[in-house]
Amino acid sequence: MKFINKKMMVGLLAIAMVAMLLAACGGGVNSGSNADGAARVGEITVGSKNFTENMLLALMMAELIEAKTDIKVKRQVNLGGSNVAWSALKNDEIQLYPEYSGTVVANYYQEETGNSAETLAKTRELLKEDDLVFLEPFGINNTYTLAVTRETAEQHNLQTFSDLAKVSEEMVLGVEFEFLDRDDGFPGIQKLYGMNFKQQKGMDHGIMYQSIANGETDVTNAYATDAQIQVHNLVILQDDKEFFPPYDGGPIIRQDTLEKYPELEEVLNQMSGLISDEEMQKLNADIDVEGLKEEEVVRQFLIEKGLIES
DSSP: HHHHHHHHHHHHHHHHHHHHHHHHHTSSSOOBBBTOOOOOOOOOEEEESSSHHHHHHHHHHHHHHHHHOEEEEEEEOOOHHHHHHHHHTTTTSSSEEEEEIIIIIIIIOOOOOOOHHHHEEEEHHHHGGEEEESOOOOOOOEEEEEEEOOOOEEEEEHHBBBHHHGGGGGGGGEEHHHHHHTSHHHHHHHHHHHOSEEEEEEEEHHHHHHHHHSSSSSEEETTTTTTHHHTTTTTBBBBBOOOOOBEEEEEEHHHHHHHHOOOOHHGGGTTTOOOOOHHHHHHHHHTTTTTTOOOHHHHHHHHHHHOOOO
16 A cells, blocks of 8 residues: 555656646747746737838837737738738738728728828728727828939028918929829829929939939928938928828737737837838838848837936
8 A cells, every 4th residue: 555655646646747847938929928937828919011111110120019018919011012911911821010091091901081180080990890900190191202312402591382382383303203193193283282393303213312312303202200311311302282192100009919918009109100211211210221120120229218227
């Protein structure tokens, strides 16, 4: 009887040791550790489109989630264009990525946009159809705009598109080929503002900034957060009649993911209003011009903003 009790005791000790080892390892494929060494619970995948800004925003969200929660984050950046990221989200291949209000309304649901507040409200209403949620915007509005050199702006006292229209006959417009033909590009601007340039040149995106910097053109189209705006010291003009729709960037996330991890809403909303257009230009330039690593740029920015510790 003593021998049987001894065997039972050894077996129980062995089982206890295995249980302790499993607990120490985290006990599952989704496990990991946060900054405090505690086991992570669950996993989500953050995706992005295939351009620098979108990848940086995705990496910021991933970094913040891992710093502020017990959720493990898988990063799938540079997935492709808008439709690729959108499909991945709807198919639950990713659960979260950075998107733009104007893209949601105009591209995905083919609805009319309004001003920033109206477009954001419509974005959130439309997304309910697909059980998706658009959280608080980051602060950037990556919309189309027109830009001139600082010298041109000062010489002609240019601040708005209406100001430009008054002197457009003296200037050469250099824009992307597509921009010259699209109704939501130059033809629409020309009709609304009455712009009539001395000459209109279509060119590749990579050439148009060099052309304005070299004085071959006077006005170019741009995205408000382009790195090249800072590189070439350009001035963005105000679209005072609001021709271009707003493209306010923010996190778009699956409703079922928020229900599973409700803490994500509070964490991601810490990025609300965090980034100005000028700051985004600088971040983009750090990657595209200076050649810095995305992860380093993202981490340093979040540290400077006081959202994570060094």
